[in-house]
Amino acid sequence: MMRLLPPLPKRQLRKLRSPILQLAFGVVVMVGGAWLISLWMVGIVLMLTGLGLGADAVLRDTGDSPQQRLHTHEDVLDRYRRAK
Secondary structure, X not given: OOOOOOOOOHHHHHHHOOHHHHHXXXXXXXXXXXXXXXXXXXXXXXXXXXXXXXXXXXHOOOOOOOOOOOOOHHHHHHHHHHHO
C-alpha cells in the first residue's frame, strides 16, 4: 500500500493529542457538517456545543478541593473504618 503523506514526528503527534486542539477540531467539524445540512442546523450544533462546554466546565475536577486526596489503599481502608 502506498503512503500519501509522510509519517509525522512524535513531537507533532503529542500536540495532536492535546484536549484543547481536539475540542477545537471537533467543534469545527460539527459546525462544518451542520453547514452542509442547513443554516438552522448550525445554530442547533452551536447551542449543543455550548451546553456541552458549560457542563464540562461545571463538572470538571480542578484539584483545588480543600479535602485531602486519598492516595493509598491503607488511607482508604482507614477512612472506611472511621466511617463505621
